[in-house]
Amino acid sequence: MNDLELYQYALFLLSRRDYGRAELFARMKRRMYEKNDRIIDELLIERVLAKLDEQHFLDDDRVVSLLMQSYVRKGYGPLRIKQELRQKGFIEALIETHLENVEVDWFEKAIEVRTKKFGDDLPSDFKEKSKQVRYLQSRGFFGDMIYEQFKN
Structure with missing residues (x-):
């Protein structure tokens, strides 16, 4: 693959959605591996990324x-x-x-997420409370954000 082909591939990717530099580097590296007889030229990829950076396509x-x-x-x-x-x-x-x-009240967001999934009523038994706590943990909320809801 040459500069132009790799540049056009990068523009194709960026025309569909925004990519971060590291993610675009990985995609271009994989493409080069597939199309270039398993030979990867990371300097070429860096040059193309630098060109995209100069043109403000990467941010x-x-x-x-x-x-x-x-x-x-x-x-x-x-x-x-x-x-x-x-x-x-x-x-x-x-x-x-x-x-x-970011302008988010994470405590309010945790309440909103729990309410959307489980309704307004707080759980009365331990099993249901544990289920809701696990759900909020899997969504990425801190313990104090979660347990604040169940204080009563």
Whole structure:
């Protein structure tokens, strides 16, 4: 694969959705492996990424912001959001900055997520309470956000 082919492939990917730099690097690396007789030229990929950066097609800050909004709408808590963004290859400092600046009351969000799934009534037995706690933990809420709801 040459510069132009790889650049066009990257533009094709970016035309469909936003990618972070690390995620796009991985996709381009996989494409090069498939199309280039299993030979990967990481310098070529870096050159193409630099060109995309110069043209403002890559912006990790914007992508993290958009993903953060999406994950909040889906009802994810801060722990889950952090995990999802780390898996996409974003740096910890960028993730932390966006989590600090997001305008969400996480306690209210946890209540909203629990209510949407289980209704307004608080559980009366231990088994049901445990089920709801596990659900909220899997959604990425901290323990204090979860247990605050069940205080009575």
